Amino acid sequence: MTMQTDVYASAVRTTDGQLADFNGNDLGRVRIRGVYIVPSGTAGSVVFKDGGTSGAARLTVNTVASATQPTYMLMPGEGMLFSTNVYADVTSVGSVMVFYS
Numbered sequence: 001m002t003m004q005t006d007v008y009a010s011a012v013r014t015t016d017g018q019l020a021d022f023n024g025n026d027l028g029r030v031r032i033r034g035v036y037i038v039p040s041g042t043a044g045s046v047v048f049k050d051g052g053t054s055g056a057a058r059l060t061v062n063t064v065a066s067a068t069q070p071t072y073m074l075m076p077g078e079g080m081l082f083s084t085n086v087y088a089d090v091t092s093v094g095s096v097m098v099f100y101s
């Protein structure tokens with residue numbers, strides 16, 4: 001059995017901004033395969049945008065009000081395509097990381 005494609009993990013983000021790899025390079029055109037969010041003690045959200053702060057919102061993930069219940073979500077099919085880059089707008093969230101190819 002062969003692999004379809006390699007999957008990578010982004011660096012962890014704790015504030016708004018472009019998602020990057022572990023070397024600090026902004027992610028360009030990627031397909032998000034999964035999302036891992038550690039919430040804070042209050043309910044929050046992460047809005048994933050394609051193209052920076054004013055880019056099109058592609059996905060919003062709401063979190064529960066518990067710092068001990070992380071959210072892990074797999075994307076269906078071949079994942080979610082971000083044509084330009086991946087910007088995370090975080091509200092009351094401890095950290096966010098994506099799995100991408």
